[in-house]
Amino acid sequence: MQPAEPQDPRRSVPRTDAVLADPRVAAAVAERGRDVVKDVVRTVQQRVRAGEVPADALVAEVLAALPPAGTTLRRVLNATGAVLHTNLGRAQLSPAAVDAVVTAAGATDVELDLVTGRRARRGRGTMAALRAAVPAAGDVHVVNNGAAALVLVATALAAGKEIVVSRGELVEIGDGFRLPDLLESTGARLREVGTTNRTSLADYRAALSDRTGFVLKVHPSNFVVTGFTAGVEAVDLATLGVPVVVDIGSGLLTPDAALPDEPDATSVLAAGADLVTASGDKLLGGPQAGLLLGTADLVERLRRHPLARALRVDKLTLAALEATVRAAPNPTRDAVHADPEGLRERCAAVAEPLRLSGIDVSVEPSAAVVGGGGAPGVDLPSWVVSLPPDLAVALRTGDPSVAGRVEGGRLLLDLRTVPTDADELVVSAVRAVAR
Numbered sequence: 001m002q003p004a005e006p007q008d009p010r011r012s013v014p015r016t017d018a019v020l021a022d023p024r025v026a027a028a029v030a031e032r033g034r035d036v037v038k039d040v041v042r043t044v045q046q047r048v049r050a051g052e053v054p055a056d057a058l059v060a061e062v063l064a065a066l067p068p069a070g071t072t073l074r075r076v077l078n079a080t081g082a083v084l085h086t087n088l089g090r091a092q093l094s095p096a097a098v099d100a101v102v103t104a105a106g107a108t109d110v111e112l113d114l115v116t117g118r119r120a121r122r123g124r125g126t127m128a129a130l131r132a133a134v135p136a137a138g139d140v141h142v143v144n145n146g147a148a149a150l151v152l153v154a155t156a157l158a159a160g161k162e163i164v165v166s167r168g169e170l171v172e173i174g175d176g177f178r179l180p181d182l183l184e185s186t187g188a189r190l191r192e193v194g195t196t197n198r199t200s201l202a203d204y205r206a207a208l209s210d211r212t213g214f215v216l217k218v219h220p221s222n223f224v225v226t227g228f229t230a231g232v233e234a235v236d237l238a239t240l241g242v243p244v245v246v247d248i249g250s251g252l253l254t255p256d257a258a259l260p261d262e263p264d265a266t267s268v269l270a271a272g273a274d275l276v277t278a279s280g281d282k283l284l285g286g287p288q289a290g291l292l293l294g295t296a297d298l299v300e301r302l303r304r305h306p307l308a309r310a311l312r313v314d315k316l317t318l319a320a321l322e323a324t325v326r327a328a329p330n331p332t333r334d335a336v337h338a339d340p341e342g343l344r345e346r347c348a349a350v351a352e353p354l355r356l357s358g359i360d361v362s363v364e365p366s367a368a369v370v371g372g373g374g375a376p377g378v379d380l381p382s383w384v385v386s387l388p389p390d391l392a393v394a395l396r397t398g399d400p401s402v403a404g405r406v407e408g409g410r411l412l413l414d415l416r417t418v419p420t421d422a423d424e425l426v427v428s429a430v431r432a433v434a435r
């Protein structure tokens with residue numbers, strides 16, 4: 001065996017028990033448990049051996065590398081160009097919504113009237129905000145997610161009865177979950193009408209009977225059918241004389257000029273729908289939730305149904321949803337509406353310091369998407385920072401994690417989906433892995 005050089009980092013790696021005995025590390029052990037800390041110590045020791053970390057910085061590096069207490073979830077900068085990335089948790093909460101979650105985290109008056117000291121309606125502030133945002137709704141109710149909203153409607157209005165729905169709207173929403181299976185799991189039967197590409201009002205009318213619970217219209221939020229097609233709008237379904245429920249999917253409360261083909265709750269209710277269901281964490285930009293907006297009597301039936309208790313949302317969701325609805329700007333809205341020229345400038349400002357560091361970087365035009373099962377076929381013109389593809393894994397596993405997309409042999413970072421105040425973090429993350 002070769003004698004090691006005196007400056008060989010392997011010689012100077014502090015021993016595990018010595019590191020664990022350091023008071024700062026011992027405090028971390030008391031808080032997080034020995035195994036978690038020991039794993040981090042081992043990893044940092046490896047980095048000292050590899051010469052990446054000076055031996056005298058080991059403890060500081062261990063403390064910095066400890067996962068945040070309580071969750072294994074990591075912060076990720078979404079540079080994929082998909083605004084609502086399903087695997088990254090869909091909508092990013094606004095600062096106001098995050099503050100609201102923190103406020104509600106302890107004891108809070110979610111069900112208490114602080115003036116009278118008596119019980120009050122749960123989530124009344126959130127419901128008031130939604131009613132104010134959608135005056136066309138007689139009342140609103142909130143459940144866990146869009147799927148739960150559909151389950152509650154199907155159970156309360158059509159268990160043992162029929163849901164009349166077009167064959168062109170029997171949608172698979174992702175991860176193998178299919179709306180028809182979800183609806184039938186409630187004990188309702190589907191009465192399919194029309195064909196994959198064409199359904200007429202007469203098809204619906206011919207299917208109605210005393211077994212009809214309601215007519216359901218589902219927005220095809222993750223695919224587009226073009227060519228010889230025909231569907232029936234809510235305004236015409238409303239003439240059928242049975243309850244009309246519209247699943248708009250992505251949760252726009254009012255029309256958005258940037259997404260002209262996305263339905264919104266206000267327009268659909270104004271057209272005569274009795275109930276609208278939608279997700280809270282798609283284009284609305286809020287927490288995961290299922291919104292139910294509609295006539296006061298139907299909403300009251302849903303709220304009073306025993307299943308409503310099993311689907312109810314917690315105080316953190318109510319807080320984040322209220323803040324999202326009351327304050328217009330949020331990261332999802334900002335990302336959808338970002339001006340391409342501003343994005344080009346942000347990309348240039350990120351690329352310049354990287355180029356000066358000798359990194360192979362360029363700024364290219366690109367296209368972002370809404371993603372998350374929204375606005376299929378709509379491209380949002382964008383710009384990307386283009387980097388060598390071998391940086392992808394290191395960036396994704398770095399801290400903070402930066403997720404881009406590899407396309408055409410390059411790693412592309414689309415800043416449309418990165419919060420504006422995080423651009424500098426992108427620069428330092430790329431610098432750190434490109435060394």
Ligand SMILES: *Cc1c(COP(=O)(O)O)cnc(C)c1O
Binds near residue numbers: 145220221222247278
């Ligand atoms: C996303 C979506 C759902 C499911 O909503 P979740 O909030 O994911 O449960 C149902 N219907 C449509 C049309 C959707 O786009």
